[in-house]
Structures are given as C-alpha cells and as structure tokens.
Amino acid sequence: MTxxxxxxxxxxxxxxxxxxxGFPQWFxxxxxxxxxxxxxxxxxxxxxxxxLLASLKADSINKPFAQRCQDLVKVIEDFPAKxxxxxxxxxxxxxxxxxxxxxxxxxxxxxxxxxxxVEYNIAMEFLDPGGPMxxxxxxxxxxxxxxxxxxxxxxxxxxxxxxxxxLPDSPLYHNKVxxxxxxxxxxxxxxxxxxxxIFFFALSLITQKPLPVSLHVRTSDCAYFILVDRYLSWFxxxxxxxxxxxxxxxxxxxxxxxxxxxxxxxASYGLHHTSLLKRHISHQTSVNADPASHEIWRSETLxxxxxxxxxxxxxxxxxxxxxxxxxxxxxxxxxxxxxxxRLLLKHLHAFANSLKPEQASPSTHSHATSPLExxxxxxxxxxxxxxxxxxxxxxxxxxxxxASFRAxxxxxxxxxxxxxxxxxxxxxxxxxxxxxxxxxxxxxVQENLLMYTKLFxxxxxxxxxxxxxxxxxxxxxxxxxxxxxxxxxxxxxxxGEQLFLEPELVIPHRQHRLFTxxxxxxxxxxxxxxxxxxxxxxxxxxVYGLEGQDCKYTPMFGPEVRTLVLRLAQxxxxxxxxxxxxxxxxxxxxxxxxxxxxxxxxxxxxxGLYPANDLDEMGQDSVxxxxxxxxxxxxxxxxxxxxxxxxxxxxxxxxxxxxxENGKKQLPDCIVGDDGLILTPLGRYQIINGLRRFExxxxxxxxxxxxxxxxxxxxxxxxxxxxxTINRRFAGQMVALCSRDDFLGSxxxxxxxxxxxxNRHLLSPVGRRQVANHARGPRLxxxxxxxxxxxxxxxxxxxxxxxxxIGPLPCSLLLVLGYLxxxxxxxxxxxxxxxxxx
Numbered sequence: 065m066t067x068x069x070x071x072x073x074x075x076x077x078x079x080x081x082x083x084x085x086g087f088p089q090w091f092x093x094x095x096x097x098x099x100x101x102x103x104x105x106x107x108x109x110x111x112x113x114x115x116l117l118a119s120l121k122a123d124s125i126n127k128p129f130a131q132r133c134q135d136l137v138k139v140i141e142d143f144p145a146k147x148x149x150x151x152x153x154x155x156x157x158x159x160x161x162x163x164x165x166x167x168x169x170x171x172x173x174x175x176x177x178x179x180x181x182v183e184y185n186i187a188m189e190f191l192d193p194g195g196p197m198x199x200x201x202x203x204x205x206x207x208x209x210x211x212x213x214x215x216x217x218x219x220x221x222x223x224x225x226x227x228x229x230x231l232p233d234s235p236l237y238h239n240k241v242x243x244x245x246x247x248x249x250x251x252x253x254x255x256x257x258x259x260x261x262i263f264f265f266a267l268s269l270i271t272q273k274p275l276p277v278s279l280h281v282r283t284s285d286c287a288y289f290i291l292v293d294r295y296l297s298w299f300x301x302x303x304x305x306x307x308x309x310x311x312x313x314x315x316x317x318x319x320x321x322x323x324x325x326x327x328x329x330x331a332s333y334g335l336h337h338t339s340l341l342k343r344h345i346s347h348q349t350s351v352n353a354d355p356a357s358h359e360i361w362r363s364e365t366l367x368x369x370x371x372x373x374x375x376x377x378x379x380x381x382x383x384x385x386x387x388x389x390x391x392x393x394x395x396x397x398x399x400x401x402x403x404x405x406r407l408l409l410k411h412l413h414a415f416a417n418s419l420k421p422e423q424a425s426p427s428t429h430s431h432a433t434s435p436l437e438x439x440x441x442x443x444x445x446x447x448x449x450x451x452x453x454x455x456x457x458x459x460x461x462x463x464x465x466x467a468s469f470r471a472x473x474x475x476x477x478x479x480x481x482x483x484x485x486x487x488x489x490x491x492x493x494x495x496x497x498x499x500x501x502x503x504x505x506x507x508x509v510q511e512n513l514l515m516y517t518k519l520f521x522x523x524x525x526x527x528x529x530x531x532x533x534x535x536x537x538x539x540x541x542x543x544x545x546x547x548x549x550x551x552x553x554x555x556x557x558x559x560g561e562q563l564f565l566e567p568e569l570v571i572p573h574r575q576h577r578l579f580t581x582x583x584x585x586x587x588x589x590x591x592x593x594x595x596x597x598x599x600x601x602x603x604x605x606x607v608y609g610l611e612g613q614d615c616k617y618t619p620m621f622g623p624e625v626r627t628l629v630l631r632l633a634q635x636x637x638x639x640x641x642x643x644x645x646x647x648x649x650x651x652x653x654x655x656x657x658x659x660x661x662x663x664x665x666x667x668x669x670x671x672g673l674y675p676a677n678d679l680d681e682m683g684q685d686s687v688x689x690x691x692x693x694x695x696x697x698x699x700x701x702x703x704x705x706x707x708x709x710x711x712x713x714x715x716x717x718x719x720x721x722x723x724x725e726n727g728k729k730q731l732p733d734c735i736v737g738d739d740g741l742i743l744t745p746l747g748r749y750q751i752i753n754g755l756r757r758f759e760x761x762x763x764x765x766x767x768x769x770x771x772x773x774x775x776x777x778x779x780x781x782x783x784x785x786x787x788x789t790i791n792r793r794f795a796g797q798m799v800a801l802c803s804r805d806d807f808l809g810s811x812x813x814x815x816x817x818x819x820x821x822x823n824r825h826l827l828s829p830v831g832r833r834q835v836a837n838h839a840r841g842p843r844l845x846x847x848x849x850x851x852x853x854x855x856x857x858x859x860x861x862x863x864x865x866x867x868x869x870i871g872p873l874p875c876s877l878l879l880v881l882g883y884l885x886x887x888x889x890x891x892x893x894x895x896x897x898x899x900x901x902x
Contacts, residue, residue, distance in 0.1 A: 116143070117151045124158060133186050140200045145207045149257075152204060153211055156261055159191070160268040163217040168272060172288040173400065174281055187287055193298035194307070197261075202309040204257035211260040212242065215251040217267065219372060220394050221379040226251060234376075236368040262366055265291075266373035274398050283403045292404055296411040299363045300443075302418040302487075305436055306363050360435050367412075367447055374405050375451035378458050380612060397459065399471045405455075406475035412448060413478075413485035416440050445511065452479065453514060453610050460522035465529055467536035476519060477547050482508055500551040509553070510560040510603050514610050517557065517620035520548065524628045531752075532639035533646070535686045538693040541636070545700035554621075554704050561619050563600040564607055621705070629705050633712065635749065636694045643690045732756040767845060780850035791843040798842040807891070814891045816842035 116139070123132055136155070140148065161169035170187055177184040191197050215226050225232045226241060237253065244250040255263060269288065275281055283289050299306055377395040419440050459472045478484075483505055509516060523544055530537045548554060607617060618624055702712065732747035733756075743751070750756040767784060771777050791798070801812040848854055858879075865875040 116147060117154060120151055121154070129183050130186055133190050136190070137196045140196050140203070145203050145209070148200060149204050149207070149209045152200065152209075152257065153260075155200075156264045159197075160264045161272050163214070163264075163267060163271050165271045165273055169268070170287075172268070172291065173272065173275065173283075173286055174279070175287040176281070176285045177287075178285065184287055188290065191287075191291055193295055201257045201261050205309070209257060210254040211257065212252040213255050213260060213263055215241075215253060217271065218253075219376045221376060222372065234368060234372060236365070236372060258362060259365055259369070262369045263373070265295075266369050269401060269404055270373060275400065283400050289404060289407065292407055293411070295366060296408065296415075299366045300411060300415045302414050306360055309362075360439050363436070363439060367443060370408055371447050371451055374401065374408070375448070375455045378451075378454040380454065380610075396462070397455075399468050402459070402471040402475050405452075406471070406478050409448070409452070409475065409479050410485060412444055413482040416444055417482060417486040449512065449515075450610055456515075456519055457522070460519060460526065465526065467534070467540075469526070470536065470540055473523075473540050473543065476515075477543065480512075480516060480547060498546075498550050501553045501556065503552070503556075506556045506559065507599075507602075509556045510563060510599060511606050513557070513560045513564060513603055514607060516548075517561065518611075518618070520544070520620055521618060521625055521628070524625070524632060527632055528628070528635065532635055532694065533642045533690060535689045535693065538639065538690045538697070541632075542693040542697040542700075545697040545704070549700035549703045558621050560603055561621065563603045564617065565619070566600045626705060629701055629707075630711070633698060633701060633707070634746070636698050638750065640691055640694050643687045643694075646687065731758060767847060772851075774853060775847075775851050776855075780847060783846040783850050787844050787846045795841065795843075798844070802842040810895050811887065811891050812842070814887065814894055816844060 120136075120139070123135060127135070139151075157163075157167065157169065159169050160172070161167045172187065172191075175184050175187060189195055215223055217223075218226070222232050222234075222237070226237070231238065231241075240253040240255060242252045242254045244252075301307075377397075419437060456472070456476055459469075463469050463472055483501060527537075527541050532538055532541065548557075607615060611617075698712070701707065702709075731741075732750045733744045734741040734747045735744060736742075747756075767787075771780050798812070798816050802809060802816055804812070861879065862872060862875055865871075865878075870878075
C-alpha cells in the first residue's frame with residue numbers, strides 16, 4: 065500500500081484549506097503526515113470530520129455542480145466511515161432538500177436530460193443504485209451507524225400513532241422509536257444509513273413544494289422519476305436476485321444487513337397482521353438476525369418506505385371521517401405524486417408476476433422457497449393493498465372534476481390489470497378484439513373486490529357530474545368501460561360478489577386476518593380442503609379488512625348501480641347530441657361572426673346556448689373524437705351490464721333525441737309545480753352542459769338593464785343621467801303631448817313610451833305577481849347613443865359624406881331630416897296596427 069503523504073494545508077483533496085477551516089496563523093503549513101488519521105491523532109483538539117463538513121459546505125456555495133460531485137466521489141473513496149458519518153445527514157439533505165421544504169437540494173423533480181444534460185448525467189451517475197452515494201450508504205451500514213429522523217415529518221396516521229405511544233402496524237417502525245430524555249416532544253426514529261437515505265428520497269416527493277403551473281415539466285423525463293424506476297428495478301428485480309451490496313474496497317467487507325423482526329416471519333406474508341391488538345411502543349420486541357432474510361432486507365425496506373411515505377396518509381378511521389362534507393383534508397396528493405405511485409404499482413405487478421408457475425402456485429409452497437420468492441408473492445397484498453385502497457378512495461372523492469383526474473384513473477386501471485405486466489402476454493387476435501382475461505387471475509380479482517366494485521361506483525358518481533362533451537372527460541369514460549369490458553372480467557367480478565354475499569353461519573368477528581393456524585410441518589400458504597368456502601372467506605376477509613365489520617356493500621351488478629349506469633348512458637347520449645350541435649353551430653357561424661356581433665351588426669345573444677369548453681378550441685377533430693369515445697363507451701357498458709338494445713332505444717326516446725333544430729327550441733326537463741316549472745336533476749344537467757335552455761328575455765326597466773358588451777359603460781351611464789334630468793324637468797309637458805289624439809300625439813307616443821309590461825308574456829310566476837299591470841309614463845331614452853354600433857354607423861356616414869364634399873353640419877341636417885321621415889312613417893304604421901287590433 066502506497067504511503068499516503070499530504071500537506072495538511074495543500075491536500076490533494078482540498079477540504080482542509082486554512083482559508084476555509086480557519087487555521088490560526090501560527091499553524092505550520094509544511095508539516096507532513098502519512099495519513100489523515102495521523103493528522104487527527106497529532107492534533108486531538110482539531111476534530112477533522114467537522115473540518116471536512118465545513119469545507120464541503122463552503123464548496124457547495126463556491127464550486128460548480130460537476131466539481132462538487134467529483135470531490136464527493138473522492139471523499140467517499142478515501143475517507144473512513146468514522147469520518148464520513150458526520151457529513152452523511154448534511155449530504156442527504158443537500159441532495160433531496162430539507163424535510164420542511166425550504167431547501168430544494170438538487171431539485172431532482174425538475175432536472176431533465178434534454179434541458180440540462182451535463183448536470184442530469186452527473187446526478188444520475190452519482191445517485192445510481194450502484195453509484196458513489198450508495199457506496200457511502202453501504203460503507204456506513206457496515207459500521208452500524210444510526211441517524212435520527214424526526215417523527216413529526218412522517219405521514220399523518222403514523223405520526224399520530226407514535227405520538228399516542230401506539231406502535232404502527234408496519235414492521236418498518238419496530239425497534240426504531242427513540243424517546244427524548246425529557247419525554248413528550250421530539251420523538252425520533254433511529255434509522256440505519258440505508259433507511260435514512262430512502263426515507264429522505266421518498267419524502268422529497270411529498271415535502272417539496274408542488275411545481276408551478278407555468279413550469280411545463282414532463283414527470284416521466286425528470287431525474288427523480290427515472291431514479292425511482294432504477295431503484296425499483298435494482299432492489300425489486302424481475303429477473304435474477306437482488307445484487308449484493310457494493311463493497312467500499314476490493315478487500316473490504318460487505319455491510320451487514322439490518323435484520324428483520326421475527327414478529328413478522330416470511331411465511332405469514334400472504335396474510336395480514338396476526339393480531340389487531342395495539343402494541344405499546346414500550347413493548348417493542350428485540351430484533352434477532354434472521355439469516356434467511358439477509359438477501360432481501362434492502363428490497364423489503366425500499367418497498368415499505370415507498371408505500372408508507374407515498375400512500376399511508378389516510379387510515380380507516382380518517383377515511384370514515386372524510387366522508388363528512390365538512391371534513392378538512394389532511395393531505396392532498398399532486399398529479400406528479402400519483403404518476404410516481406403508478407410507476408410503483410406497475411413495477412410491483414411485474415415483480416410479483418416474475419414468479420415461475422411452479423413458484424406462484426400455493427400447492428408447491430414449501431420451506432425450500434427462497435425469501436425473494438416469498439416476498440414476490442406477498443408484496444402487493446401484504447404491503448400495498450389496504451393503503452392504496454384508502455388513497456384511491458380519497459382521490460376519487462376529493463380530486464377536482466377536471467382532466468387532471470386522468471392520472472388517478474390510469475393509476476387505478478394499472479392496478480386492476482396485473483395481467484398486462486405478466487411475462488406470458490398473449491398476442492392480440494387478428495380482429496383486434498381484446499384478449500380474454502385468464503381464469504388464473506380470478507383469485508386476484510376476488511381478493512381485490514372493492515378495488516373493482518366500490519371504486520367503479522365512485523367513478524360513476526364522478527362521471528355523472530362531469531361535462532362528457534369534453535374529449536378528455538369522454539376519453540376517461542371510454543378507458544374505464546374498455547377495461548371492465550375485457551372478456552371474462554365482469555364474470556369474475558360477479559363471481560367475487562356472489563362469494564361475498566354468500567350466507568355463512570358463523571362469521572369470525574374481526575378474525576379475518578387469520579385463515580388457519582400453522583402446523584409444525586405445514587405452511588400459512590398451504591391449500592385448505594373446502595375450496596369454495598375458502599374463497600368466500602378470503603373475499604369476506606378482504607372487504608371487512610378494508611371497510612370494517614360494519615360496512616354496507618353495494619353490489620356492482622345490483623339494481624342501484626344499474627340505475628347509475630342507465631343514467632350515465634343517458635348522459636352519454638345527450639353529450640353526443642351536444643357535440644353534434646356545437647359542431648353544426650361552428651359550421652354555421654363564420655369566424656368573423658363574433659366580431660360583428662360585438663359591433664352590433666348581427667344579432668347578439670347575451671345568453672348563449674352553449675358554454676365554453678375545449679371543443680371550441682380544438683374544432684371538428686375533437687367532435688369526432690368525442691363521438692367515437694362515447695359511442696364505444698356506450699357499447700362497452702352495454703356488454704358489461706348486459707343492457708339490451710331495447711333499453712338503450714328507450715333511453716334515447718325518453719331523452720327526446722328528435723329535437724327540433726338540435727334541441728334549441730326544447731325546454732329543459734322539468735316538472736310542473738305550484739309556482740311553475742321545477743327543474744329535475746336531468747334538466748339541471750342539460751342546462752349546465754348547454755343541451756337545452758329556457759328562452760330568456762329581459763322584462764325589467766330597459767334603462768336599467770345590465771350594460772352589454774357592445775356598449776360603452778361610461779357613456780351609457782352619462783346618457784342615463786342626462787335623460788333622467790330631462791325626464792324630471794319636462795315630465796308634465798311629455799305627458800300632455802302624449803295625451804293628444806292627433807298626429808303629434810301619436811308621434812310623441814312612438815318616441816316617449818314603451819309597450820306596457822302587462823301585455824308581455826312573463827315567464828316567471830314571481831314576476832307576474834310583482835310587476836303585472838305596471839306601466840311607466842312617457843320618458844326620453846338616449847341609451848342607443850352609447851353603443852359601438854351607433855357611433856360606428858355615424859362615423860361611417862360622416863366619412864362617406866366627406867368623400868362627396870358634404871361637411872359635418874349639412875350631413876347632420878340630412879341625418880335629422882331622414883330620421884324624421886322614417887319616424888313619421890313608423891308612426892302611421894303603428895297607429896294602423898292598433899286600429900286593426902281594435
């Protein structure tokens with residue numbers, strides 16, 4: 065081994081520079097030592113690790129990113145664990161950010177290869193599962209160092225449980241809770257280096273502030289997302305075994321694993337916890353090394369941390385409280401969070417499906433099965449199922465009714481289809497028909513029954529409240545219907561419901577987590593003789609375990625859900641008609657129509673028929689997509705629930721599909737009440753989505769109606785004040801003129817009076833009682849001069865007159881003369897009309 069000679073002030077690794085560390089001026093800069101340890105021994109009052117940490121902190125400010133990473137690699141290689149453990153917490157925080165979200169660290173959630181290729185490649189190489197950072201973790205792991213992690217930053221249910229001195233169910237927290245000397249506040253977990261690193265890595269997705277909307281970042285291209293994928297592929301391999309920990313040196317020893325607690329043996333992974341009794345933290349069992357579990361302790365830790373940090377934000381009690389409309393949300397996931405969870409679920413399915421057929425079959429289970437094979441079999445039901453169900457329930461009930469729900473939807477659909485990630489994927493048939501779901505997946509469907517049925521009902525309730533005319537919302541309905549319409553899937557779901565609803569003489573109270581007691585030579589995963597009873601018991605155990613013993617189950621193929629499906633079919637039909645109506649309206653109205661309406665040269669409709677949606681922005685192609693999605697969704701729903709063509713035809717007829725002019729002259733669906741028409745829920749939906757409308761006409765004082773978009777607000781208000789002053793001052797004279805029976809009286813009545821409100825057809829029954837038989841006296845109205853149309857018309861007339869050498873004054877006189885002739889003609893026509901009515 066070569067002699068390690070360096071000058072303290074001028075080391076090859078620039079971490080003990082006097083300018084940074086603050087060496088005194090008398091310090092001999094030419095002293096030579098054979099190693100860094102010798103320098104520490106020579107000056108015991110100078111603790112070298114603190115100097116190393118101070119130097120690294122200074123370099124993090126002064127040096128570029130690439131140089132800092134190169135220096136860190138050298139430090140990890142050259143310094144022993146005794147000196148590296150001091151910098152480890154700071155280094156982890158500087159990479160992943162602080163737990164309070166103030167420090168963003170390397171900002172891995174925004175780091176992309178196409179935007180910052182140099183920094184991206186350096187960071188990915190440094191944080192790779194086989195990279196320098198993981199070498200540091202294993203180097204510290206070999207020395208059995210522990211690092212404190214504050215309980216206050218754990219997910220809500222876990223934090224509340226520990227603060228109440230109750231040990232959480234997950235074995236991840238067993239034997240790790242550390243009480244402060246004074247008690248009460250400041251609870252910490254004592255984590256080994258690997259756990260500490262993975263805790264920070266997982267929580268950085270949650271604790272860091274959400275990405276701004278203006279920053280368009282594709283999550284799947286970010287360093288964080290790709291690192292999650294690499295860690296999953298490394299520690300949860302679909303082929304082979306987990307790579308052994310990297311040794312810090314060729315002759316060094318591999319780090320010892322963190323042993324699992326014997327309270328959770330591998331043989332019981334297929335089940336839930338063996339006891340529901342709450343264990344006090346003071347009763348934490350001692351940990352004995354289990355040699356059989358050494359090879360996968362990192363895999364188990366990684367999965368548990370990911371599930372706990374990303375999914376365990378809702379407990380069953382909290383979920384039941386969240387059903388109240390006044391409940392305050394404790395945690396709101398982001399779209400980025402959901403996408404990362406979907407990546408986890410997809411990989412877990414591939415991980416579990418990588419079992420060979422003889423290993424996956426419970427009948428071949430024996431003690432010779434390796435821990436990794438046991439872990440593959442139990443990863444999803446043991447660690448993921450319950451927390452994912454509560455997470456999805458919260459998302460379905462509280463996510464905004466917009467297109468961002470697509471991320472939650474695809475995460476749910478990915479979990480429902482483990483066969484998509486099986487190695488023996490069947491080829492698509494030549495006629496492009498979806499392949500049949502094999503009967504081998506029936507146990508998965510039955511043991512995840514609520515994931516299929518109750519969440520499907522939750523989606524139906526969301527779909528009934530969304531605008532299905534939007535192509536994005538139509539696509540979501542199509543995706544769900546397509547997945548559930550896969551051949552044989554609906555039958556397996558229905559079979560699972562039959563097993564759950566099957567009567568049973570004795571239902572063990574809250575003992576559904578124990579299927580049978582293990583024997584000396586038997587196994588927890590051994591088959592039980594009565595197959596049907598066993599399957600029924602498993603389904604009941606699943607439902608009661610997720611919803612509690614008092615749950616009220618609504619069958620997916622029962623009458624209540626069927627009614628919801630029929631309502632959805634109605635709305636799909638309505639949405640198809642609306643899309644066609646919008647398409648026809650867009651074709652009829654040229655691009656410049658709205659501009660002319662703004663100027664007032666074409667009819668304006670302040671109460672437009674259709675509200676704005678993304679069809680207006682995307683055009684005919686979106687109409688075609690919407691119609692295609694909804695048509696296929698309707699067909700899939702017919703297949704799933706066995707709806708007949710006659711039922712769908714009856715729905716179409718009930719909705720009034722033969723609308724006059726695409727429904728523009730039909731009233732919304734309503735019933736007749738004591739005070740007039742009352743909207744039904746269908747009628748409200750028709751109005752909200754622009755399917756139908758009432759013909760609304762302003763029937764109040766024309767002078768007080770709201771200012772229109774084609775009017776100048778300030779000018780309208782000024783003209784109103786002027787006309788009001790004139791009306792107050794000359795009110796008597798105007799009444800006298802309008803009372804005359806000659807032509808002058810008729811001329812004044814034509815200009816100074818408006819039709820009596822009593823002669824109008826009042827639509828509102830309330831208005832009929834309040835304003836009927838109310839006529840106003842003669843008055844002057846100048847509001848027409850405040851519109852853009854009038855002013856632009858006058859400007860155009862003066863411009864044309866100037867071309868013929870007609871000045872403003874003569875032009876004004878001609879305008880007044882022309883209007884007088886027009887008004888006299890209209891007066892005569894009005895009087896003749898009144899005579900004919902008499």
